[in-house]
Amino acid sequence: MNQAPRLDPALAAGNHQFLADYQARHFKWEAAGGVATITLNRPERKNPLTFDSYAELRDLFGRLRYAQDVKAVVVAGAGDNFCSGGDVHEIIGPLVRLKAPELLMFTRMTGDLVKAMRACPQPIVAAVDGVCAGAGAIVAMASDMRLGTARSKTAFLFNRVGLAGCDMGACAILPRLIGQGRASELLYTGRALGGEEGERWGFFNRLCAPEQVLAEATSLARSLAEGPTFANGITKTMLHQEWAMTLEQAIEAEAQAQAICMMTEDFSRAYHAFVAKQKPRFEGN
Structure with a gap:
């Protein structure tokens, strides 16, 4: 006797996607064995984000809610740095010329990236080396786990450019990771959190050698992808x-x-x- 299909094809069509062959435009994307790796790939500028990369990351993490072939995600930066935040010339410069509706469009877009990261079912492991600043620190914070290096420098430096520390969910998420007092210090001062201090404070799950941090993050993600x-x-x-x-x-x-x-x-x-x-x-x- 033929068994009925486990899932109605029409239901599957609207809710099952396969992203291993996704062609990223504004960062590097690789997927194998259930683990996808997003590499912010502008090493000459310490991997800053642009309007385009923000939007593509937001949309991709949104699609991951329906992905059947991606079970865990690694986020890393090319070269010796994770991410320096929003590109000064391609984001910060244009922002000072925009009016309120367009500024709110931008801040909602960046917040929607964090919401998409938290809403996708795949565990996200950030492999953090070197500079991890501004929006880069937020992306690491919004991940489920973070592996760092002793030389990593994480800075929520929004107040250094005249902005509030309440950016992309920082005031909600960061205190839950490291405590209210420590989060307050980082968000009020914008100072950099060193790797060893970040591990002591609980921001990093553990520290790795710089040449091993991506491999260890991938190994952790693979073990999660092989689990339930x-x-x-x-x-x-x-x-x-x-x-x-x-x-x-x-x-x-x-x-x-x-x-x-x-x-x-x-x-x-x-x-x-x-x-x-x-x-x-x-x-x-």
């Missing part, structure tokens, strides 16, 4: 949504989320593998 990716996506969703919940709401939401995970084939496969004293094979379903 549906369940990992639920974990990411709950980590984000529970910021706005009471404890009672969070416990109930987690009860419902875990019950859904218990209906997956990954959960069943893990049980049978345990009984057979084998390593479970996760397929994300």
